[in-house]
Amino acid sequence: MTTSNVQHAANATGKVAVVTGASSGIGAATARALARDGYLVVLGARRTDRIDALAAEIGGRAMYLDVTDPASVERFAGTLERVDVLVNNAGGAKGLATVAEADLDDWRWMWETNVVGTLRMTKALLPALIASGDGLIVTVTSIAALEVYDNGAGYTSAKHAQGVLHRTLRGELLGTPVRLTEICPGMVETEFSLVRFDGDAERADAVYDGLTPLSADDVAEVIAFTASRPPHVNLDQIVLKPRDQADARRNVRNR
Structure with a gap:
């Protein structure tokens, strides 16, 4: 699809989709997919150069967004008159430390970004989602919201909490015109591991070595x-994993 066709499609339905963490990976792929389906996509992220370029490509809107900053979330939400879909995608992991060696700053970042950030965005946009008459909240958690693994307690605890937040809201919003879907991906090759390992590309690449992980487009679809x-x-709730992965601890490589 050409850029002009995408831009035309992005205004076809009159519906608005908000995607957080839209500067790369699953967020960027989701923005493209929703634009193709006729949504005007509002992209939020801290790396504005990336979302500005993506917004121009898909005929969407881009705005700086830091989900860990209440003022940033308030400014972002204040620009939106209508919201039909919210994709809570912003999040991430830092480190692979045991509980005994846990870095408290890493834990705080993971909880603030994955859990409190999702809470801030959902609270801020919930009135507009209800007012749309058919709102949808998609929260991208992980199989780490369903399982635990050694050295991953900071991330798995944050993702468990994020999932519980989302699932609790499912009951609390019964009777309102809002649907809720939790997306729980397994191994997806994005910048996730690069962030987790503080920019160590060799260590990040090794996570996917010898198997075929999911792509961001797989999840976006x-x-x-x-x-x-x-x-x-x-x-x-939708759980999706590569064929080569059984769960958070078991996978097969170099068959």
Whole structure:
């Protein structure tokens, strides 16, 4: 699809989708997928050079957003008159330390970004989602929201909490015109591991060595499918993993 066609599609439905963490990976791929499906996509991230370029490509809007900063979230939400879809994608991991050797600053960052950031965005946009008459909240957690693994307690605890937040809201919003879907990906080759290992590209690449992980587009296609369901259909939770991965601890390499 050409840029002009994407821009045309992005205004076709009149519906607005907000994607956080949209500067790369799953967020950027989701923005493209939703634009192709006719949404005007509002991209939020801290790396404004990236989201500015992506917004120009898909005919969307870009705005600086730091989900760990209440003032940033308030400014972002204040620019939106309508919201039909919120994709809570901003998040990440830092480090692979045992509980005994935990870096408290890393834990604080993971909890603030994954859990409190999701809470801030959801609270800020919930009135608009309800007012849309058919709102959808998609929260990208992880299989780490369902399992634990050694050296990962900081991330798995944050993702468990993020998932519980989302699942609790599912019950609290019964009777309102809002659907909620939790997306739980396994291994996805994005900048995730690069961030986790503080820019160590060799260590990040080794995470996926010898197997075929999911791509950001794989996850984005599932999110777009979720958004395309009719108002009475709620896809509560979707777990997707590469064929080569059974769970957070078991995978097969170099077969």
